[in-house]
Amino acid sequence: MPAAARVAISFPSLVFSGKSCIINFIRHRSAIPMKIHQLKAFVAVADSHSFNEAARLLSVSQPAVAKAIRELENWADRQLVIRSSRGTQLTPDGVSLLRRARGILDQVARAEHEFAGSGPHEHVSLGLTTLVSAAVAPTLVDFKERNPDTAWTVLGGSRRLLFEKLYNHTLDLVIATLPGTPEEMGTGFRCEPLLRLPTVLTVAKGDPLEKAQSLADLTQAEWLHAESEQSFDHHFRGAFAEAGVHRLPPFTRCESPFVMLALAARPNTVTMWTGLASHAMKPQLKVPGENITGLALKEKLPDITVCAVYRPDLIMTPAIQRLLGQVRRLKDMDMLDLGPDAAVLSVG
Template identity: 30%
Template sequence: MKLHQLRALVSICESGSIQEASRLLHISQPALSKGIKELEAELGVPLLVRSNRGITATEYGERLVRRARMILEEVRRAREEIDTLKGVMDGKLSIGVSPVTPGVQFVDSLNRYRKRYPKVHIQIHELRPSKLMEGLREGLLDMALTSLPATRTDGFHWQELYAQPTVLAVRKGHPLRNATSLAQLREQDWLLQDSLEQSKVGTMFKDNGVAWPENVIECASVVLFAELAATSDAISYWSLRILERTQMMMQTLDILDIAEPVPPMNISLVCRDQELMTREAKALADELIYVYTGPHTLKAPASTVAT
C-alpha cells in the first residue's frame, strides 16, 4: 500500500471521476487506473465501482478512504513539522469553531499569533459541534473550540477554557414572554442548534426534574436560526454574547426570566496529543490556554485523556 495509491483513491472518490482526479493530481489517467488496480489486487477486494453517478466507492473503498485521509493528513503534518524544525513556521493550521464559541480573547489571541507567525496559513471552519469532532477524528482539523461536554473515550485532549452566559428567549409579543418556570415552557416548540442530548438545554430539564420537550427544531444555520427565533413561537437558547452583539435580535426578542438557572455553555479547546500536534498548532494552543486559564496549565493542557 503506497501513498500515491491512497492519494489517487481519495481524489477519485472526492471528485467522482478519474479524469478530474488526473487533472487535480497532475497524473495521467492510465497511471491512476493502474495504481488503483494494484491496490485492489493487493487487498483482494474491489474499491471502486462505476454507476450512473460516476465512480463511487464500494463498502471496502469507503472504509479505506476514511483511513487514507487520516494517513495523508499525518504525512502532511510530518512534512510541515520537519520544515518548521528547519527554522521557519510556515505550515498550515486548521481550526474548527461553532458559531457561539469564539470570543474576544480568541480573536485577540489569533491576531497576536498572526503577527508572530505571518507565514502560517490559517483556515477557520465554522461547523456544528458534532461536525467539529468528526473533523478532528478525520484529521481535517488541528484543534476545535466546542461547547460539547468533555469525554474520556475519544482520545483527544480537552481543556475547558471559559463559560459563556446563556439565556432563553422568545419573539416580541410571545404569549409566554412572562413565564416564570421551565415547566410552563415544556410543551412549546424549542429551537436549538444541536440535539437535546448535546445541548445544555437537555441538562437543564434533567437537573430540574422536568421531562424533555417533545417538539424540538434543530437548526445549524445561524441566519435561519435567528429568523426562526424572531418569527415563530419557539423557545430559543442563546449565547448572551451573540445575542448582545446582534442589535436586530435584541429588538425582536424578549429574554425570559424563569426561576431555574439557564446553564452556561462551557467552551473547551479540543486537540490531539501534544506529541502529534504540529508546532503551528501547539503554539496557538499554548497561547489560548495561557490567555484563558493562566500559565500553570501550559504543560498539561489535557483535562481528560483516553488511554
Template identity: 30%
Template sequence: MKHHQLRALLAVAQHGSIRAAARAVCLSQPALTKALRELEQDLGVPLLMRSARGVQLTHFGLALQKRAQVILAEMQQAREEIHQLSGELFGKVSIGVTPLVAMKFLASAVDKFQKRMPNIQLVIHEGFLPLALPSLRDRMLDVLVGAINPAYLGSEFVFTPLLEEKIIITVRQGSPLAKKRSLAELHQACWILNSLPGNISSQVLEMYASLGLPLPARIIESQSFTAWLCLCSQSDLVSAVPASFLDMPWIRQILVEVPIQETIPPICIGIVTRRDALLTQSCDYLIDCIKWAIDTDRS
C-alpha cells in the same frame, strides 16, 4: 508506502474515478494507475474495485484511507513545523469555533495572529463542537474552541478550560413568553434546540429531567446558527444560549432573557485538541491569541 501513492489513493476515494483523481493530483492516468498498483503489490491486498458507478475502495482500501489521511496530515505538519522553526512562517492552521467564540473573541485573536504570522493561511469552521469532533479526530481540523461539556469528550481528546458561561433562556423582544418565570411554565412553548450530547441545549433538557418535569412538548432541532437566529427573531420560539450573547448589541435588539427561577448549570468554554497531536508553532500561537482575546475581554 510512499507519499504519492497515498495521495493517489485519497484522490480516487474523493473523486470516484481514475481520470478525475489524476487531474486532481496533477498526474497522468497511467502514472496514477501505476502508483496504485505498486501500493497494492506492496500491501498484498486489493485496494480498489471497479464497477459501473466508477472506482470504489475495498474494505482494505477504506481502512488504509483513514490511516493515509493521518499520515499525510502529519507529514504536512512536520514540513510546516520545520519551515516555521527556520524562520519561514508559512503553512495552514484549521480551527473550529462555536458561534459565541466566533462572534465575541475571534476577530481580536485573528488580528493579533496575523500581525505576527501574516503568511499563515487560516481556515475557520463555525459550528457546534460535538459535530466538529470527527473532523478533529481525522486531522481535518487542528483545534476546536467553544462550548462543550468535557464529560462527553473521549479519552482521545484533551480539554483546556478557558471560562465558564452562564446559560440563559431567551425569546424574541416583545414575546408574551418573556413574562414566564419557570421552566414548567415554558413546557408547552415551542423550543429550538440542538440536543447533541455535551451541548448547551442538552443541559436544559437534563435540567428538565432533574426537576422531574416532562420535556418540552414541541422541539425544533437546529444545527444552524443562522436558522436559529432568523427563527428566534421572527417567532415565539424559546432557546438556551450563553449569557454573553446578550453582550452584543445587535443580538440584544432581537432577544431578551426569560427570568426563570431555576439556575441551569453553566457550560465550559475551552480548547479541544487531540491527545496525540503535535501542534505546529503557528497553531500554538493561534491558541495563545485566543486565550489572550478571552482574558482581555474579561479584564
C-alpha cells in the same frame, strides 16, 4: 557472513518467527518506497470511489492512478483497494492506511504553504460548533488582530461534521460544547475542557414570555437550539423535571448563528445561548441582537462546558498554542472557571 545471518544478528526476534519472516523482511527492504504521489492517488480514489474520477481530479491519466495504487499495495504488501461493478471500495487495510495518508498529505501541504514565498507562515484550521462560535467570536477577532501573519481557516457546523473533518485531518482542532453522550464525541480524540459558560435563554423583547418565571411557563413556546436532540435532552431534561414538566417541548435545530439570532427575535420563541453569545453577536446584527432579552428563571440551568477537541497526533504549533491560550483566558472574564487541574480526556 550470509545476508540472512546478518539479519538474524541485527534483529534476533525474527529468528524465532521462522525463515519466512526473514524473507518477508528482506522483501520489504527491497520494495519500492512509498511516495507522495501514490498517497495522493490513494486518497483521491478513496474519496471519489473511482479511478477515472481520481485521475480527473489529479489531472493525470487513469493508468497513472492505477500504477500508483499498485505500487502502494506492493509497498504495503497487501490489497488496499477493491474494484468492482459497484465502484471502488477500500479494504480494511486501506481504511486503516487512509487516515495516515491524510495526515501525511496534510503535513506536506502545511509545509508547502508555510515555506512558500519569502519565509515560513503559520496556519491554523479551526472548527467551531454554533453555540461556541457565537460565544468566542470576539476572541477570534482579537486573535487575528494580534497574529496578522497567521493564516487560518475557520469552519462551522455540527459536532458530527466537524469531528469527521478533524478525523480526516481537514481541521487541526475543534472548539465545541461537551456532547451529551459519548457517541456524539466519536473515538480517537482528546478532549480538553477549557471553561464553563452559563446557559442563557432569550425571548423577543415585549413578548409575553418575558414574564416567564419557570421552565413550566415555556412549554408552549417554540424552542430554538443549535445542537442535536440528544444534547437538548441531556441539557434540559433534569431542569424541566425540577419544574414539574416531564415531557420536553419540541425544538427547531439551527446551526447558523446569524440565522439563529434573527429567528430568536420572533414571537413565542425561546432560544438557548451560552453566556456570551447574544452579547457577542450584537455588533454583527444590531437590530435582532437588541430585540432579544434574557430570562431569569427559578430553575438552575446546567452550565455549558467548552472543550478543545483534537487528534492525539496533533502537532501543537506556536499558533495553535497561542489560540488555545487566548480562548482559555475567557475564564478571566465573568465566567465559570474550570480550574487549573481540568483533565485532558482521551476518547477511544
